Amino acid sequence: AQSVTQPDIHITVSEGASLELRCNYSYGATPYLFWYVQSPGQGLQLLLKYFSGDTLVQGIKGFEAEFKRSQSSFNLRKPSVHWSDAAEYFCAVLPMDAGKSTFGDGTTLTVKP
């Protein structure tokens, strides 16, 4: 069965610093890959997704993610974090032959002033 792992439960960065959130998946073939953000008390919002093609994907709010097949990873990055980026971030995978997504356990991002 497919699985997705977010190794970091909680990350704290200073405002203005760069950010990388890790996501690793386990599946026989390359799945569709997603990153979602959940602000406190809100539902999830899609940041970006990867289906095929260019392995560096640009998303909303200045985020990007890079798909690395050799490492089965899809890490989320942002060059300069803003205080409003403090939230829960979820990586999700969808095998191309299946009908449902599997979400990682989430990474909580705290931004220090």
Place this chain on the structure above:
Amino acid sequence: DTAVSQTPKYLVTQMGNDKSIKCEQNLGHDTMYWYKQDSKKFLKIMFSYNNKELIINETVPNRFSPKSPDKAHLNLHINSLELGDSAVYFCASSQGRGHYNEQFFGPGTRLTVL
């Protein structure tokens, strides 16, 4: 203007009661979902409907019964509520059956069972 709305936002009830959560989307989507997010923020899909047809039914107690009266609505009825049902329930919608289509999430319903 709300794309995906859920009512109520908060629900506090006693064990053994029956309750419903309603979800409506005004995006014209044909697929709707229910997710459960537990206290550790683990997010798991429960059900998915496409054009009122059930397409995903995860291992969920049969006390949970989704109902889709039309494409724009997907309600969740829960019988004989248990303490372990306490969670935040999210409704979502997308266009098309495939999960590769962007899902739009509602704000969630926080259910507390006492």
